[in-house]
Amino acid sequence: MSDHSALFSLPHQQQLCPLCQQPLVMKSSKSGPFLGCSAYPACHYTKALHQHETTIVKVLDSELCPQCHHPLAVKNGRYGMFIGCTHYPECHFVVHEQDEQPEAEKLACPKCKQGQLTERVNKFGKHFWGCDNYPKCKFLLNDKPVAGHCVACHVALLIEKKGQLFCADKGCGIKQPAPE
Structure with a gap:
């Protein structure tokens, strides 16, 4: 057995759906691969394979969050740049484009x-x-x-x-x- 095939024959830990305890299986959509419940369509649970990290680009010390009074920050997220509270996840304040x-x-x-x-x-x-x-x-x-x-x-x-x-x-x- 080659080294390459050994990678695919290793047993992997099967993840279970938290809603119905059925195995999760790899599925694909136009947005990319994801894990979905094998009991679909009876169960609609899905889980993203890739977590979309949000990174802080610059903290705006002079601008305070109107909800919790922590500094706001320029952040880079899944849909691009935005301004949000540095106290996330406790505070979910985000400056929306239509507000401006x-x-x-x-x-x-x-x-x-x-x-x-x-x-x-x-x-x-x-x-x-x-x-x-x-x-x-x-x-x-x-x-x-x-x-x-x-x-x-x-x-x-x-x-x-x-x-x-x-x-x-x-x-x-x-x-x-x-x-x-």
Whole structure:
């Protein structure tokens, strides 16, 4: 038996599902490998193989957490850089991007008319704009929304693509004339 095959023939400790005590098995998804319960679909337990560590890049001694008054820090996590409390896990305070948006930039959601469009970032780092009334309203845009009215269909929202304005209605999508 070669050294390589010996690695695969070693007995390994079988992990059990904490919910139903069935063996956990290696599974794969578009996000990568993970451990899942062998009793699926009766049991939906999953466990990540890789823990996503958050590292502190710089402590901001002059900025204090509004919840626990410990210093805030610039951190690097699973979805990129963010500002959070140094007293984690006791304190879960995080500065969210939408908290930093000025009120003038916020636009009313054209679908539900109750929420406002806020900029968000998906797990791949791509920016998009969605209604802050989610999950009740699932309106979203991949391009930056701009206040205005379409000259053709009169929808009360435009989007900016490559420096030009277009109607936000997917059915219309007409290029808008440059503002005067």
